Structure formats: C-alpha cells, structure tokens
Amino acid sequence: MSKLFSPIRLAGQDFPNRIVVAPMCQYSADDGSANEWHLQNLMNLGMSGAGLVMLEATAVERPGRITHGCLGLYSDNNIAALDRVLKAARRVSPAGTKWGIQIAHSGRKGSQQRPWEGGAAIQPGEDPWQTFGPSALPFGDWHTPREASLDDMARIRDAFVETAKRSVDLGLEVIELHCAHGYLLHEFLSPLSNQRTDKYGGSPENRMRFPLEVARAVREAVPGELVFGARITGTDWHEEGIDLEEAATFASALKAVGLDYVCVSSGGLVPGLKIPVEAGYQLSYAAGIKERTGIATRAVGMIADPHQAEEIIASGQADMVALARGLIDNPRWPWHAAEALGAEMTVPPQYLRGHAPNWPGAKLARPGS
Numbered sequence: 001m002s003k004l005f006s007p008i009r010l011a012g013q014d015f016p017n018r019i020v021v022a023p024m025c026q027y028s029a030d031d032g033s034a035n036e037w038h039l040q041n042l043m044n045l046g047m048s049g050a051g052l053v054m055l056e057a058t059a060v061e062r063p064g065r066i067t068h069g070c071l072g073l074y075s076d077n078n079i080a081a082l083d084r085v086l087k088a089a090r091r092v093s094p095a096g097t098k099w100g101i102q103i104a105h106s107g108r109k110g111s112q113q114r115p116w117e118g119g120a121a122i123q124p125g126e127d128p129w130q131t132f133g134p135s136a137l138p139f140g141d142w143h144t145p146r147e148a149s150l151d152d153m154a155r156i157r158d159a160f161v162e163t164a165k166r167s168v169d170l171g172l173e174v175i176e177l178h179c180a181h182g183y184l185l186h187e188f189l190s191p192l193s194n195q196r197t198d199k200y201g202g203s204p205e206n207r208m209r210f211p212l213e214v215a216r217a218v219r220e221a222v223p224g225e226l227v228f229g230a231r232i233t234g235t236d237w238h239e240e241g242i243d244l245e246e247a248a249t250f251a252s253a254l255k256a257v258g259l260d261y262v263c264v265s266s267g268g269l270v271p272g273l274k275i276p277v278e279a280g281y282q283l284s285y286a287a288g289i290k291e292r293t294g295i296a297t298r299a300v301g302m303i304a305d306p307h308q309a310e311e312i313i314a315s316g317q318a319d320m321v322a323l324a325r326g327l328i329d330n331p332r333w334p335w336h337a338a339e340a341l342g343a344e345m346t347v348p349p350q351y352l353r354g355h356a357p358n359w360p361g362a363k364l365a366r367p368g369s
C-alpha cells in the first residue's frame, strides 16, 4: 500500500493523498485578478489528481504584490475573477481534491519586474510603488522599503484577515500564510532583515511577534474546520540568519496559535547565497521541525521521483510532499507516480486512452463525481 497515496486528515478536511501542487506565481494577473491564463493553469493542475492544489502567492493588499502581474484578493474584481476560475477548475478535478490559497505580502521584495522582464526593481515610468519592510533595508539593489509603522502593520494584519475571510467565502479549504522566501512576514522573523528596536525586533520572541499576531488574527477569523497552515523557512542559509532551531521555535509557536501544518522551504531572504540545491535539499529541515514540534509538515524542494516521495512519507520525515517545477513540467505526475507505486488513481476517462491500456492502477471515474 502506497503511503504517498494514503489519505490524510487535517483540521476538518480529508485529503485523498499526500501530493500537493506547490504555490506558483504566474505573474499574469490583471491588477490582482485571475484571467484565462489562470483558468487553464488551474484546470490543468486540478486534473492532476494531487490531493491539494495550492494557488500562487496571493497579495492581501495592492502594495503587497511582488509584480504588476501578481494575483491578489484585495478587490471585488479579484474575488469575482477567482470565483469563476475556481468553479471551473473544481468541475474537472477528481472528487476529493482540495484547494488552498497562499496569502502573502511581498514586503521589501515588492514593486519588482516580472522575471521575464528582468526581475529588477520596477523603474520610474513602470508604475513603481512604495514598499514596506520591518526596517528600511533593501534586498540587494531593489527598492529601499519604508520601515513599517505600527499603523502600517495594523493595516496589513487586517488585510490578511480580510483576505482569509474572502478565501473562506470562495470555498477554499486551506489557507497558508506565506512566511518564507524573504517576503514581509519572513522579513520580520529574520535578524538579517529586521533591525527594529521596538517590541517587533531584537530577540527571536520579538521578531516572531508580528507574524504570530497575523496568524492569531486569521485563525480567529476563519472556521475551525478550515485547514490553516504556513510556509516557513527552515534556514536562511546564512550564519546570522534563521537556523533549524529558530525555525522549530516558530513552528511550535504557530502550532500553539492553532495552525495545522507547516510547509518547510528555505532561502530567498538575502541575495547571493550559496545554497546546496540537490534532490530533497530542504527535507532535513521539514523532518527536523516535525521531530521537534510534532506539527504536520510538508516537504518541498527538488522532489521529483515518485519513489523518493513515497520514502519521505513512509519514513515519517514529512506528512505531505509538494512539487512545483515537476508539476509544471508534467501535470500528470501523480498519475505516473500512482503507476510507479502500484496505487489506485482516479483519472478522467477522456484521457485514459493516452495511457498504457493495461495500466493496473487506472480506475475509471468521472471527474468531480
């Protein structure tokens, strides 16, 4: 029996398997609103059979976008556009597929060009905007953020809460707080980007304060059966940054606030670091956090081989695995993983003929039935 294809229950939700589509920015929205690109992308990924499909980092306020193309949930137009896309994607995804949203604020990494436009700070004439950070310290040669005032922080915390409530209204089953990759909440957590002298800077306890305030406010605003998790950093890959112990302390505090899982990623806080990227390179951080805190964990990062994914779950190193690039490259990855692991998988009958006719794991089912 494949463990990767075994169900898991978190909060009040049952997930049919442990495979997660990792959040992936598409930089293709219109003032935060999803369009035809998102429609095809999410219909495609929804059909993959992954137990959970995470939407890309979704900005809680307009200045919280990374680029002009980032998805947001800060306007009525954004809500209507995402509603249309989600309804369509749900119609073609296998029964039991759950949908999640990653709610995010870009912090000092906002006002950036799309990667394919150069990925530099937005230039005058390209509609740049004021960015915010815990301190007025830029990321490399990007915009210098304004040090967030207490009013800014209250506004941003409320924006997270409002976005979470809109996500609930859209029927999303999972909400994930983006506390990684050098965006605003991570910037508060790390001493490399947070040099505040008030109660939000200095000691680990102070640096965790704002992210925990946001987490607590969101948890209180959403129903208990909704799965609420966070993406955190396992390490900043820098000797003065967050390490595994500090990451585990944060995960433990999130658990105490009532979060149901953490997805353990790393990096992105400061430019120019040497990161030993190889298969499963972040896994030891997920495993270390799970061991220290007991919170459900999701591993991510260069996990592409079904047997490797199976081993991660079977050995108890993590409870779920997420794939990003592997699923862009092959959105049918879960079907092939099921085949490789001898597991049963629900595949749309329309597409079965594209597969080996004697595929033992194939189980005919109407999507959404």
Ligand SMILES: Cc1cc2nc3c(=O)[nH]c(=O)nc-3n(C[C@H](O)[C@H](O)[C@H](O)COP(=O)(O)O)c2cc1C
Residues within 6 Å of the ligand: 022, 023, 024, 025, 026, 056, 057, 102, 178, 180, 181, 231, 265, 300, 301, 302, 303, 322, 323, 324, 325, 326
């Ligand atoms: C195109 C693309 C967009 C991404 N956007 C996000 C995002 O919105 N939020 C996030 O937390 N990580 C994002 N990531 C990181 C992935 O979720 C994932 O953690 C990373 O790619 C490592 O997993 P992989 O080796 O399976 O690709 C993105 C990655 C890619 C390739």
